[in-house]
Amino acid sequence: MARTSRRLRLVARLDQVGQATHWAMDLAENQGLGDALRFRIDLVLEEALTNIAKHAYDEGEPGFVEIAWQPGRNDGVILQICDWGHPFDPADFMPAAPAQDLASAQPGGLGIGLIRQFADQIDYARIGDRNRLTLMLKPESESPDAALPRQDATAVPQRRERASPSSASEYPLDALQQAQLLRGVPPDRIADLMHDCRRKTLCSGDYLIAQGQINHQVYIVLSGQLSVALLSDGSRVELALDAGECVGEMSVIDGKPASASVLAKTDAEVLAIPEEVFWSRLVTQPRVARNLMSMMSQRIRRQNAHELEILEQELRYLHLAKEIGVAHDIQMSMLPQPPLLDGHSTVDVDSLIQTAEVVGGDFYDTFSLDEERICLIVGDVSGKGIPAALFMMRVLTLLRTHIKKKRRLEKSLFKVNNLLRQNNPTHMFVTALIVVVDLTSGRATWVNAGHSEPVLLRSSASKANRVKPLRAPKGILLGVQANIEFKAARVSLRKQDTLMLYTDGVTEAENSTQEQFGEERLMDYLGSRPFDSATDLVRGVREQLNLFVNGAQASDDITLLALVFREPKRRRVTRRPKQSP
Amino acid sequence: MLLESSILEDGTTVVSLQGRMDVSGTQEIELPLTTRTAISKAAIIVDLSGVDFLASIGLRALVSNAKAQELRGGRMVLCNPQPAVEKVLASTGIDTIIPVFRTRSAAQEYLLPVLRKLRR
Numbered sequence: 001m002a003r004t005s006r007r008l009r010l011v012a013r014l015d016q017v018g019q020a021t022h023w024a025m026d027l028a029e030n031q032g033l034g035d036a037l038r039f040r041i042d043l044v045l046e047e048a049l050t051n052i053a054k055h056a057y058d059e060g061e062p063g064f065v066e067i068a069w070q071p072g073r074n075d076g077v078i079l080q081i082c083d084w085g086h087p088f089d090p091a092d093f094m095p096a097a098p099a100q101d102l103a104s105a106q107p108g109g110l111g112i113g114l115i116r117q118f119a120d121q122i123d124y125a126r127i128g129d130r131n132r133l134t135l136m137l138k139p140e141s142e143s144p145d146a147a148l149p150r151q152d153a154t155a156v157p158q159r160r161e162r163a164s165p166s167s168a169s170e171y172p173l174d175a176l177q178q179a180q181l182l183r184g185v186p187p188d189r190i191a192d193l194m195h196d197c198r199r200k201t202l203c204s205g206d207y208l209i210a211q212g213q214i215n216h217q218v219y220i221v222l223s224g225q226l227s228v229a230l231l232s233d234g235s236r237v238e239l240a241l242d243a244g245e246c247v248g249e250m251s252v253i254d255g256k257p258a259s260a261s262v263l264a265k266t267d268a269e270v271l272a273i274p275e276e277v278f279w280s281r282l283v284t285q286p287r288v289a290r291n292l293m294s295m296m297s298q299r300i301r302r303q304n305a306h307e308l309e310i311l312e313q314e315l316r317y318l319h320l321a322k323e324i325g326v327a328h329d330i331q332m333s334m335l336p337q338p339p340l341l342d343g344h345s346t347v348d349v350d351s352l353i354q355t356a357e358v359v360g361g362d363f364y365d366t367f368s369l370d371e372e373r374i375c376l377i378v379g380d381v382s383g384k385g386i387p388a389a390l391f392m393m394r395v396l397t398l399l400r401t402h403i404k405k406k407r408r409l410e411k412s413l414f415k416v417n418n419l420l421r422q423n424n425p426t427h428m429f430v431t432a433l434i435v436v437v438d439l440t441s442g443r444a445t446w447v448n449a450g451h452s453e454p455v456l457l458r459s460s461a462s463k464a465n466r467v468k469p470l471r472a473p474k475g476i477l478l479g480v481q482a483n484i485e486f487k488a489a490r491v492s493l494r495k496q497d498t499l500m501l502y503t504d505g506v507t508e509a510e511n512s513t514q515e516q517f518g519e520e521r522l523m524d525y526l527g528s529r530p531f532d533s534a535t536d537l538v539r540g541v542r543e544q545l546n547l548f549v550n551g552a553q554a555s556d557d558i559t560l561l562a563l564v565f566r567e568p569k570r571r572r573v574t575r576r577p578k579q580s581p
Numbered sequence: 582m583l584l585e586s587s588i589l590e591d592g593t594t595v596v597s598l599q600g601r602m603d604v605s606g607t608q609e610i611e612l613p614l615t616t617r618t619a620i621s622k623a624a625i626i627v628d629l630s631g632v633d634f635l636a637s638i639g640l641r642a643l644v645s646n647a648k649a650q651e652l653r654g655g656r657m658v659l660c661n662p663q664p665a666v667e668k669v670l671a672s673t674g675i676d677t678i679i680p681v682f683r684t685r686s687a688a689q690e691y692l693l694p695v696l697r698k699l700r701r
Contacts, residue, residue, distance in 0.1 A: 017605070018605045043636060102644075102648050103651065105644055107640075107642075107648065108637070108644075113672075114636070114669065117673075
């Protein structure tokens with residue numbers, strides 16, 4: 001299954017902050033970070049995002065915030081938080097001096113101070129039009145999590161035995177009477193039975209028995225807690241053993257090596273009963289034999305219940321994996337398959353979509369409005385997984401339906417945006433670029449709803465001017481705010497001109513050193529050679545991207561859609577009967 | 582977040598909070614917290630034992646209510662913070678302006694003179 005994405009993009013709004021901290025806590029848990037560090041990550045992220053949600057963007061013009069998670073050195077974490085709002089360097093912000101008393105205290109203004117105190121290192125940079133805040137957090141060395149020794153069942157067993165010899169008077173009768181194995185046996189019998197047994201103390205983390213070890217002792221836990229760790233198929237099952245329980249009897253009974261490792265979870269004390277004593281003096285007692293059998297059957301029951309639980313989990317997982325596969329299939333089947341706009345011989349269109357996760361957020365669409373006009377769309381839905389896939393289907397359907405109504409493109413988008421706002425409790429949104437091309441005149445009309453700008457490749461221009469991003473009023477993303485008026489822009493396509501639409505996964509593709517592909521590299525490549533078809537172009541760009549990322553794991557979907565305007569379509573002339581003069 | 586309040590035999594109001602005092606959690610209890618701690622003059626203990634996360638927005642709510650209560654002539658104190666929450670209170674210096682106690686009984690004892698004053 002797909003790993004949890006290490007990059008999250010949200011609308012910078014207070015009600016989205018919880019989603020981000022939740023996401024970060026999941027990653028922290030996956031990375032096995034301790035409680036104290038997790039609390040600090042939770043806090044600095046909460047404060048940084050609250051600050052951005054409140055101050056980065058002007059009221060009524062919500063923008064994005066993007067968070068990247070990177071495991072740092074020595075179990076630390078590096079959080080990078082970007083927004084495209086007003087420049088803000090936290091170093092310039094002077095937190096108010098702590099108030100002398102409650103009467104003079106000002107509520108609020110504590111967030112930045114908290115970030116400074118709970119992050120180990122803070123770095124701020126203004127890069128182009130965005131703020132980039134980098135927060136580094138390391139585990140505290142004195143935290144109890146760091147102090148605990150790591151327990152690994154495959155490690156060489158270490159023994160620190162103490163106080164081995166003991167006399168009969170030292171037998172802890174009280175503890176033994178409570179032992180499962182000895183239940184119902186009179187105290188004086190126990191003392192007698194225990195002749196030749198040893199007491200053994202263990203420090204937390206010590207091994208009593210290692211998996212695979214030959215064992216000739218049965219142990220009764222007198223105090224503390226032991227843990228039975230079973231490694232099989234790469235998974236680890238742990239069972240706790242408390243005072244009174246016993247361990248080792250299985251390998252003593254069947255003479256096989258220990259089936260699991262047993263180690264001390266806390267400082268503990270056990271009584272070691274040698275094999276001979278177990279056989280000759282313990283099991284021969286009817287009461288003990290009965291206790292032993294009831295212990296064994298309890299253990300089998302426990303094991304069965306556990307296996308049933310694992311089986312259920314596996315079934316649930318398989319079901320989920322299948323469901324995600326279905327969502328992916330449905331999503332892909334919504335997108336038109338090549339050859340695109342096959343009925344229009346005067347244009348050549350091709351696309352490419354590459355999803356980073358099983359169910360991604362990118363999409364494209366191509367369809368005809370009538371014989372002379374075609375529509376091309378590229379977009380990116382917020383979020384991942386099944387909810388994003390379902391939202392995408394809604395977006396695709398709404399766009400197709402409303403653009404086909406042939407009203408002005410701006411009006412169609414106004415309508416679609418308002419419809420997407422409805423029944424959208426999780427605040428999903430979508431960025432999109434929509435182009436309508438009139439095939440007879442070559443006039444392309446487009447609207448940009450918070451998306452990357454399209455690129456125009458002029459066939460006739462000089463090399464320097466051949467490639468241009470089409471700058472135009474960038475509208476707000478769809479689904480966020482009601483009653484947005486979109487502005488359309490226009491450009492005339494001439495013979496052999498090419499239009500390319502793409503998603504930000506292209507320009508933001510990163511190589512292993514976190515460098516982005518960027519718009520400049522894209523433009524340079526597009527200007528570097530002529531392309532003889534839409535297919536040639538999208539494949540060429542993909543090759544460049546693959547060379548650049550060089551095997552680094554993609555964090556976002558990549559979508560390209562290209563149109564080559566071969567020649568204007570001849571208008572079908574309807575002849576009117578000649579009128580006599 | 583959850584909020585529960587009760588009045589002890591000696592007249593102290595105890596407000597127990599439970600959950601994450603982050604943006605959304607604080608919004609959930611902001612109104613009931615203010616009505617129980619800042620509207621009328623009283624001796625109030627806010628029990629934080631159930632609060633496992635405290636962000637600046639939560640601190641803001643605590644400070645503004647404690648301040649309002651002080652202006653009315655009563656007092657609001659905090660008790661039983663979890664270690665991580667205690668660290669947030671200390672690092673912002675809030676513990677120097679709102680008294681924080683490890684136990685509820687210590688908070689009650691501290692509030693005795695306030696209660697006497699209120700009864701007069």
